[in-house]
Amino acid sequence: MELWNTTMxxxxxxxGILQDSKYPGLVCxxxxxLYLVAVICNVLLLLLIAMDKRLHVPMYFLLSQLSLMDLLYTNVISPxxxxxxxxxxxxxSFSGCGFQIFLILTIGGAEDTLLAFMSYDRYIAIRHPLKYTxxxxxKFCWSMVTTSWILAFMNALVHTIYTMHFPFCRTREISHLLCEIPPLLKLACADTTKYQFIVYIAGAAFLIIPLSAILASYTLVLNAVxxxxxxxxxxxxxxxxxxHLTVVILYYGAAVSMYVLPSAYHNLQQDNILSMFYIIITPALNPLIYSLRNKDxxxxLKKLLGKGTSAPKL
Structure with a gap:
């Protein structure tokens, strides 16, 4: 109890990366x-999808949800x-650390699942275009988004509560950009071996299962194409x-390296870079990848800019 109270x-x-860098000002x-790019681009994409009736289709509804998740993701750490x-x-603070873990797991888990649902959307659009609508x-689109959030919320709540119940009686220095489970468990003065294995299995399930569904969907899609x-x-x-595949590779590549690869293949600098990649860099790149290569x-955007710059008729 004394250890718990001390931790609290x-x-x-x-x-994290600022302290390890020789040029912290440049890194900051x-x-x-990247934060400003992520906020501006994702907000703009959300506005375009909401305002243009031509984008009121399932594909862009799911894309808007991805932009919302990216917007939330980047606000967890960058400010x-x-x-x-x-x-x-x-x-x-102790409570702030727990809340940060909860947000990262919730938003990240929801994005994992949503990317799988987005691949299903492309599968239906290409393999069964006449039955797409x-x-x-x-109603089904909303159920996919709701399922993504519920599964991620439940997973995050369980892991956050269990992680933060450990007594942290060692150094209070976390060699990481933010509070995440793997680096935090290194500070615990209790045996966390079994729980680390559970975290590994849960992380693999949340990443590998959706990724397998994405690969299966696109195998069928490419065959049809x-x-x-x-x-x-x-x-x-x-x-x-x-x-979509570019976004999947960027996000899953970094997340799988962080949560699925055995700890023997990790080092502090690598983990900091990986976290920065999927929490800061990816949210900035996602809207650019979708918008710059999408005519709709x-x-x-041209229509919106045209309205904004057109002179009023006298």
Whole structure:
């Protein structure tokens, strides 16, 4: 009980990428720039999808939910990193650390599942185009998004409560950019071996199962695409699918390296870079990947800019 009370009263010191870098100002400026790009691009994409009726289809509804998740994701860490740099010290309270773990697991888990549902959407659109509106009706789309959030919330709640119940009687320095389970468990003065294995299994399940579903969907999709008689239709389908696959590779590549690879293949600097990649860099890249290669989104943007710059008639 004494150890628990001591932990509750203390804060943790985050010794992440800013402290390890020779140029912390440059790193902070880069993070701030990526944060602004992520916020501006994701907010703009959300507005375009909401305002343009041509984008009121299941594909862009799911894309809007991905943008919302990216927007929430980048706000978990980037503003705090900037403020910590200004204050010259990166600290986080015990409750703040637990809340940060909960948010990362919830948003990250929801995004894992949503990316799998987005691949299912592309599968239906290409393999069963005549039945697309039947399969992807609004009620079903909302159920996919709700399922993503519920599964992620339950997983995050269980792991956050169990992780934070350990007594942390060692150094309060977390060698990481933010509070995540693997680096935090290294500070526990209790045997966490069994729980680390459970975290590994849960992380693998939340990443490998959706990733397997994505690979299965796109195997069927690509098979259908290459049998299309129309060259134009084939190119359009490949362009749409390639955007989603690029996002999947960026996100899952970093997340799998962080949570699925055995600890023997990890080091502190690598883990900090991986966390920065899927929490800060990916949310900034996702809307650019979808918008720059999508004629519908670019058309909606031109339409919006055209309205904004057109002079009123006298």
């Amino acid at each position: 009263e203390n804060s943790f010191f985050l010794l 400026a880069t993070i701030t720039f 705090k990193t900037f403020l910590d740099y200004l204050h010259g010290q990166s600290t986080i 039947v399969f992807m009706r609004p 290459f049998h299309m008689p129309s060259t134009q239709g084939r190119q359009k389908a490949l362009l749409t699918c390639s955007s 989104v670019l058309g909606a």
